[in-house]
Amino acid sequence: MRDCKFRQLGLQSGTMKRTSNQRGFTLVEIMIVVTIIGILVTLALPAFERIQLRTRGTAFLNDGRVFSEAFIRYAQENGEFPRNQRGRENFPPAMEGYIKEEVWTRTTPLGGNYSWDDYRGSARSGHQGSIMVLRSNMTMREMRLLDTWLDDGNIQSGTIQVRSAGATIYYVIEEL
Numbered sequence: 317m318r319d320c321k322f323r324q325l326g327l328q329s330g331t332m333k334r335t336s337n338q339r340g341f342t343l344v345e346i347m348i349v350v351t352i353i354g355i356l357v358t359l360a361l362p363a364f365e366r367i368q369l370r371t372r373g374t375a376f377l378n379d380g381r382v383f384s385e386a387f388i389r390y391a392q393e394n395g396e397f398p399r400n401q402r403g404r405e406n407f408p409p410a411m412e413g414y415i416k417e418e419v420w421t422r423t424t425p426l427g428g429n430y431s432w433d434d435y436r437g438s439a440r441s442g443h444q445g446s447i448m449v450l451r452s453n454m455t456m457r458e459m460r461l462l463d464t465w466l467d468d469g470n471i472q473s474g475t476i477q478v479r480s481a482g483a484t485i486y487y488v489i490e491e492l
């Protein structure tokens with residue numbers, strides 16, 4: 317009975333016979349599909365990179381706001397910002413209880429590490445308190461884009477400032 321069904325379909329028992337109207341894709345058809353996919357990826361990649369950059373910038377801005385509130389609270393309770401941590405990537409000891417150490421010491425969304433800098437009113441910095449990102453992996457082009465999206469569009473002023481050809485990024489808490 318089983319052999320009858322296969323014979324009705326034009327097949328032999330136990331084997332599949334390919335009929336002449338069944339065929340695979342030609343090499344040209346496959347190349348066209350691959351080319352179309354490549355064009356779509358080429359068009360989508362810059363948009364994906366912009367979205368990823370904006371996400372990293374927004375995460376940095378969020379960290380800056382959280383840390384800024386903690387440093388301001390410390391200053392209100394103690395009359396001044398904690399002592400300068402410039403050049404140190406260690407957790408500022410005075411901030412224990414205000415900021416979680418594991419959040420401060422992790423790699424920042426912009427690459428590099430956080431550091432505290434108060435400058436004690438130095439005129440050369442233009443600000444009194446700032447959270448620094450040392451050794452960021454951001455390019456100057458990316459920083460300019462982020463500053464345009466998230467701040468005042470000028471990497472020399474505003475809340476987000478860039479120095480040392482992009483190697484140091486400041487989240488300014490208090491201007492002079």
